[in-house]
Amino acid sequence: MINLAERSAKKEILDDDHIPFADIRQNMQELNIINSNLGGHAISIKGIQKLLQLCETNQPIIICEIGCGGGDNLHAIEKWCNKKNIAVNFIGIDIKQECIDFAQQQYPLLPCRWMVSDYEYLLFENGKPDFIFSSLFCHHFGEQQLIGMVQWMQQQSRKGFFINDLHRHWLAYYSIQLITRLFSKSYLVKNDAPLSVARGFTLSEWNTIFTGAGIPHYSVTWRWAFRYLIVYVHE
Numbered sequence: 001m002i003n004l005a006e007r008s009a010k011k012e013i014l015d016d017d018h019i020p021f022a023d024i025r026q027n028m029q030e031l032n033i034i035n036s037n038l039g040g041h042a043i044s045i046k047g048i049q050k051l052l053q054l055c056e057t058n059q060p061i062i063i064c065e066i067g068c069g070g071g072d073n074l075h076a077i078e079k080w081c082n083k084k085n086i087a088v089n090f091i092g093i094d095i096k097q098e099c100i101d102f103a104q105q106q107y108p109l110l111p112c113r114w115m116v117s118d119y120e121y122l123l124f125e126n127g128k129p130d131f132i133f134s135s136l137f138c139h140h141f142g143e144q145q146l147i148g149m150v151q152w153m154q155q156q157s158r159k160g161f162f163i164n165d166l167h168r169h170w171l172a173y174y175s176i177q178l179i180t181r182l183f184s185k186s187y188l189v190k191n192d193a194p195l196s197v198a199r200g201f202t203l204s205e206w207n208t209i210f211t212g213a214g215i216p217h218y219s220v221t222w223r224w225a226f227r228y229l230i231v232y233v234h235e
Helices: 021-037 040-054 072-083 097-106 143-156 170-183 187-198 203-213
Strands: 061-066 088-094 112-116 131-135 160-166 219-223 227-233
Touching: 021 040, 021 072, 021 097, 021 187, 040 072, 040 131, 040 160, 040 219, 040 227, 061 072, 061 143, 072 088, 072 097, 088 097, 097 112, 131 143, 143 160, 143 203, 143 227, 170 187, 203 219, 203 227
Parallel strands: 061 088, 061 131, 088 112, 131 160
Antiparallel strands: 160 227, 219 227
16 A cells, blocks of 8 residues: 655656657647546636636636646637637647647647747746646646746736646545556556656645745635646736
C-alpha cells in the first residue's frame, strides 16, 4: 500500500528534456482520451462556466491556458462555447515547440494565438486575457513554485483564473494504475499517470499555497474523478 501522506518528490518521465516527440504525442493522445472519459475536460468547462457566471460580459472573451500541450483542453472549451453562442479567442502557451506544432496541426481552425514560452516570462502588459487556467499542470511543480504561479495568474488575468488538478488519494492512485496497465500503450502514461496522483495536492496544501501567495478569496471544489477545481475571481 503506497503511503500518500506526503507528496512524492519523484519526477515524472515527461519532465525529462530528451524524450522523443513521438512518445510525447502518444502520451498526449492517451491523456486526451482519459480526460474525455473521466471528466477532466468537463471540469475545465465547469471552471470557465463558473468564471462567466461570476464575471458576466457581453464582449468576446479571451482564455489563456498555460501548459497547453496538444491543445485538447482549448478545443473542448471551444466546442462548449460554440454551443452556448459565446464568442471566444484563445492563447495557448507551452514550453515545448513540438507541443505547439502538434496543437496547430490538430486544431488548425481553433481561434488561438500559440506561444512557445515558459509562462512566467510572459507579461500581458497590453491586452491581458480575461481568464487564465491550467489543467494537469500544477502537480509538476513544488509548493514554492506554485505560489509564484498563482500570483502570476492573478496578476496577468483581467477577470480571474482557475486550476484543474489532481487530488492525491490512494483510490485515485490505484485506479489509474490499473486502468493504464490494462489499456495504455504509452510507457509515459503507465509510469506518469499514477505518479501524477502521488504528486498531486491535498486541500490543506492548496490552502497553504494560496495563503503563501497572499490570495485570500478563492473557492475549491472537489470534482469526480479525484480532481480539485480552484477558482479565483478579481474583486
